[in-house]
Amino acid sequence: MNMQINRRSLIAGAGALTVSVVLPGGKARAAVFGADKRPPLIPENLSSYISIRADGGAVCYWGKMDMGQGTDLGCAQMVAEELDLPIERVDILAGDTGTSVNQGGASGSTGIQLGGVALASAAAEARWQLVQMASKHLGVPADQLTVANGVVMSKTDGAKKVTYGELIGERFFDTQLEWNKQIGNALFVKGTGVRKSVADYKVIGTSPLRRDVPPKVTGTGDFVVDIKVPGMIHARVIRPPVAGASPVSVDEASVKNIPGVQIVREQAFLAVTAPREYDAVKAARQLKVTWSDVKPPFPGHTKIYDHIRAAPVIAKGGDKVVGDVDEAFKNAAKVVEASYEWPFQSHASMGPACAVIELKPGGEAVLYSGSQKPHFTAEGAAAMLGLPKDKVRGIWVPGPGCYGRNDAGDAAADAALIAKITGKSVRLIYSRADSTGWDPKGPASTHKARAAIDKDGNVTAWDFSSKGFSRLDVNSNESQPHDNLAGHMTGVALKPTHIFNTPEESYGFSAKRKTWETVPPLLDRASPLRGAHLRDPLGPQIHFASESFMDEVAFATNTDPVAFRMKHLKEPRDLAVVKAAAEKAGWQPRTAARKQASGDIARGQGIAYAQRNGTRVAVVADVEVNLKTGKVWGRKITVAHDCGVIINPKQLTMTIEGNICQSLSRCLHEEVKFNEKAVTSVDWETYPILDMSEAPESIEIVLINMPNIVPSGAGEGTMRPFAAAVGNAIYDATGVRLRQAPFTPERLKAGFA
C-alpha cells in the first residue's frame, strides 16, 4: 500500500513528467499509472468494473450473468463502445463474487437495462481516466487528444500516441466513482467521463457473435454438472410423499449394501451421499423411510381457482385510479364482464438443478451454481454452512437454463447443508421429480375484468382485478434460509412478500381501476407450490386476462381488435408496435370471429400487446385449430418489439424467438397438476412442453430501434401478451373464448360442444 501511495504522489508531484519503468518481463511502460494490485472489490472502485490487459484490450466485470441470450455480449459491446475498442478486444467476466460486485444477477431482464448501463458508465469514466493519463504522458492537453482502437493520440500530431496497454496494461485503475449506494439491480456508478452520443456509436447496433456458442456446441465448456472438486462426494435428496411430512425413521439397513453410503438427516431434511454418483442414485431410490402423518395440505389443481376465490385476502394493492369508475358503471348502457384463470407453472428447467460446494481449508468454501444470482446464492449457502458470507465465494457456471427463481438456489442451499453435516465437498443434482415437482412455481391466479360501455358504444370505464398467490413466497435473491427448501426443512418458515402486479399498458379510458389481492401460501414452509418469479413474473397471467378482455370489449363494441387498440392506446411507442405487428402479419380487420375452416382445420388470427418496464411488444398469432382433436398449432407468429436502443439486433432476434416458443409452450401445455398430497407433474410426460412437431412454421420479428431511448429488457417482454394473442386467434378461428390457460385439446373440445 505504501508503495502505491508513493508512486501516486510521485506522479502527482511530477505533473506531466513521464516516468518510464520496466516491469519484469514487460515492455517499457509509458508511465506508472494505477495500482499494481487490484484495489478492493467494492462498488465505488473503477477497478471493480474495468481493467486493461497488457495488450491494451479490456476486461469488464459484470455482477450479473447471461443465461444464453447474449446479454453479456451486449454489455461487452456497450463497454467497447465507450472505450473505443473493437468488440473482439473486450472480454467480460460475469457472475463470480470473487471478480465482480453484486449487480443483482440475472433479474427482470435488466442485464443490459441496468447492468450494462452501469458498466458503460464505468467504461466512460475509464476512457476519461485513460485520456488524462495519456495527456500527462504525451504532454498534450486532454482536449487535444482523440481515441481510436485503444490508442490515444494527439489530434494534430499523429506521432504523439500511446496505447491503453502502455498506459495501464496489467495494472489497475485506482480511482473512484460516484456510487449510488445501491447493491443489486439498482447499483449505478458514475464518474467524470460522459458517455458517447448516439451519433458516435460504432459497436452498439452491430451483431457480433456470442462467445459461449462454440464451446456449448462442441461440448468443450463446463456446466455445473461437469464441475469436479477434490474429495467430492455425490448427493441426492429425498423429498416427502406428502408435502409437509418429515422423516420419522430411516431404515439404514435398506441401503447398507451400497458402498460408502451416508444418510444425511436434519429435522425434515433428508439426503444420501456416496463416493460414486450412481451409488447415490441407488441409495436415494432404495432408502426406506417412514414419514410423519400429516394432513394433506392442498386443494388439488382442479379446485385451485375455487380455493383462490374463497381464500382470505392477505394483502391488496393497485394503481392510481383514473376517473370515477363506479359512476361510469352506474351510467353504462352495457357492461362487458369476464373472468380468467391461470395455473401454477413450473420452471421445468432442461435439467434438474445441480450445485457443488467445495470446502476449503481455513473455514472457506466455494459454491458453483447455475443460479441467476450467485452473489445472493453464495450468501444463502454460507447461511447453511454456518460460515460468514465473505467466506463463501459464489461462481456462476452455466446450468440447465434459468428463467427466474428456479430450483438452482435450493440446490445450492441443500448442497451447503449436506457439506456442513458431512464435512465433505459435495456435488448435488436433483432428480427430474425433485426439480419439476419441487421447484418454486409461477403462481396461480384468477382475474376479473369489466368494461362500461355507453349508448354510443364508447368504453367509459375499465375495472381490472386479480386475486392469486404472491409471486414472492420465496425471494429471488435466495440468500436467506426462509427462501430455501433447506432452510424450511430445518425449521425456518416462509417469510413471504405479498405482492401481485397490474396490467402495464396505455389504454386511455376516461375511468380506469386496476387492483390486486393475494391469498396465503398453501403451506407455511417447504411447499412445492411456493410462489416465485418465473419468466416475466405474473406478466403472462395478468396480460392473458387483460388482453383477452380487450378483444372481448372490441367485439362487444363492434370494433376490429387492432382498430380498438389503435383508438385507445395513448403512447406513440405502443401504437407503433401494434401497427407494425398488424402490418407485418397482414392483419385482416374483423368485428366478429371469422371462423374460417376447411375440413377439420380452422384458422384464426389474434393480436395482443403489452408494455414491460420500458419495453413494448405486440404479438400477432396465426393459429390453426384442429376441430376434431382440439389441438392448436401456432403456425405463424409475428412480433413487433421496441426495447429502446438496440445493442445487438441478431441476439435480440434470437431472444425474442426463444420467448415465442417458450410462450407457446406455456399457453398450450403447461399446468402444474397436484392432488391433496403433492405435485403430480413431475417429469416431461406429466408436465409436457412444446415439441418440435409443434414449433411455428414461421416467425416474423419487427425490431423497432429507438436510438435515443435508453435500452430496456428483451428477455421477457414477448412472453407477456403472448397467451392472449393465441387465445384471441383461437376465438377468431372457432368462436370459442378460452378464459382458462393452458389451451389444451380438452378445453378446446369442451368449447366446441
Add this chain to the structure above:
Amino acid sequence: MAKITLNVDGKAHGIDADADMPLLYALRDDLGLRNPKFGCGLAQCGACTVLVDGVPTRSCVTPVDSLDGRKITTLAGIQKDGKPHKVQQAFIDEQVPQCGYCLNGWVMTSVALLEETPKPTDKQIREALTGLKCRCGTHISMLRAIKRAAQA
C-alpha cells in the same frame, strides 16, 4: 459389480460397474465425458443421447451390460481432425443454443438423421426430432441449422 468393456468413440474402455447401471453414468463418471447430460433419467428429453451403432439412444436408461460389441459414439466422437461436424458448424453459424444444456441430444439426433436422410424435408426433420426437449425455445433456429447442415 461386473467388468464391462465399452467401445466409445473408437476406443475400448474397461470399467467396473453394476450391470444395470445406465450408460450415462459410465460415460460421465468413469470415462470423464461431459457431453451426454442428465436431463430426466427417464428417456423423455434426450439430453443424454449417444449413438449406438449409429442409432440415437438414450444413455440414461441403457444398461451398461447391454452394449457388448456395440459401437457407441458421443458428441466428442463426431468431430473429425479437431473440426466441428457439419451439424455443429451449422448450429454455431445459426447461434442456436441459449442455455445449451439440451444441445447434445439435438446435435446427435441431427447427425443420425442426416446420415440416414441427407436432404430431409421440414416434416422429416420435425419427426426425427420429436421427443427431444428444449426449454429455452430455440426450436426455430434449430430447424434453420439442420437445413443449413443438409446444404453443407
